[in-house]
Amino acid sequence: MEIQVLSYPLEENGETSDASACALAIGHFDGVHLGHRSVIDRAVAKAAQNGLRAAVMTFNPHPREVLGRGSNYAASLTPLEEKLELFRQAGVDTVYVMRFDPAFAEISPQTFVQEVLLRLGVQHAVVGFDFRFGHFGKGSAESLVELGAGNFSVDVIPAQSRDGLKVSSTYVREALENGQVELAAELLGRPYAVSGIVVHGDARGRTIGFPTANVLQDDVYVVPRLGVYAVRVHLPASDDRPAEVRPAVLNHGMKPTFNKEGIVPVLEAHLLDFEGDLYGRRVRIEFLHFLRPERKFSGVAELVEQLGKDRDQAAELLRG
Missing domain, CATH: 3.40.50.620 (HUPs)
Structure with a gap:
């Protein structure tokens, strides 16, 4: 082309x-x-x-x-x-x-x-x-x-049109702002996705049993509302493994359990049943299902319990 x-x-x-x-x-x-x-x-x-x-x-x-x-x-x-x-x-x-x-x-x-x-x-x-x-x-x-x-x-x-409403970029943006990623996918004809580079974060997820890939967007995207999502992560080929697509649970938010106000939103993806080094690699994230809004937990134990539920729900939704 x-x-x-x-x-x-x-x-x-x-x-x-x-x-x-x-x-x-x-x-x-x-x-x-x-x-x-x-x-x-x-x-x-x-x-x-x-x-x-x-x-x-x-x-x-x-x-x-x-x-x-x-x-x-x-x-x-x-x-x-x-x-x-x-x-x-x-x-x-x-x-x-x-x-x-x-x-x-x-x-x-x-x-x-x-x-x-x-x-x-x-x-x-x-x-x-x-x-x-x-x-x-x-x-x-x-x-x-x-x-x-x-x-x-x-x-x-x-x-x-869809349900009497005109298919438009504005409608897609509104759907994403509301966390309606399934609706956005219907309007687009494909899942909504963003791309970025995996960068080093605070490594806190690894210490509580939920290691995450922190994704720095490589362009200025419209990003869905803050919250937790079931996603697919497209991984490029590397020296030791082929390109692949992995199910994941993603948090788009401020991490309020740990952070004070004034922190910019981050994208953190916990890939299911995955081990490997993704730092510096460009990945693509497809938003498939909204699981819940982001919220602050009373402590690490309550957070870990909820993360386990999020992981199980994402795995069920993404199975197959």
Whole structure:
């Protein structure tokens, strides 16, 4: 899969107008949820039907972050590298990563079509029903159809819904904030996951019989609510063992039994029936079930008793 990083105007990047024709899915696609996949899959199908490149245009950083319309959008459901991998898995040939900056935010819908889409060889565009583009979002899916007339065709994909609610990145974020990781998985079409590097912690878990892998996120993710989860941990191959996926119980929280206030949340995963050194390795954690909120215990004995129950419940949920 080819990846091109663009900024407006395209001439500054040496882009030419002789790009081979493509079917292009356009959107930010944070989360690459089922609604986004319906847009991308249509572009891939159209490309296959018409002998075109299957392409995606995504924007980086999030437009809302640049426009000051949502400070929490600095955190992503799918940071760019993960988003690119999901595009690859969907069968995309080319990804255009358009830098979203103040200069790009000010162009008109007409300019976006004439100076961006046509220069990239777009013969067919696919967008969601609520797609907006151009200065102040003046362009809509309907106006893209009008502006493309005579140059390229447009498919507008209707809303995808679950229980009468639109599948959206906002809905996924809300589900995660509430600890509803099963709902998030339904909306995404896969378990929600974060990646990070295993780092040294305070080693307290090992002293009480529950050694944990302390995971430092390697990007700014949206993270589910504080609490305890049943998860799967994807481990990369090492010199002495192949890549594998292990069941685990994970605490996302402040460790209130031991810590005072002012501590930042940490991700600590206790891998079931596992022995080995994970320090410095990059792991991927899939959130599957919310077990309970984090709480403070009266002492170590009560904590250990609860951790045993958490481990048993996670093992039962993850069996098979």
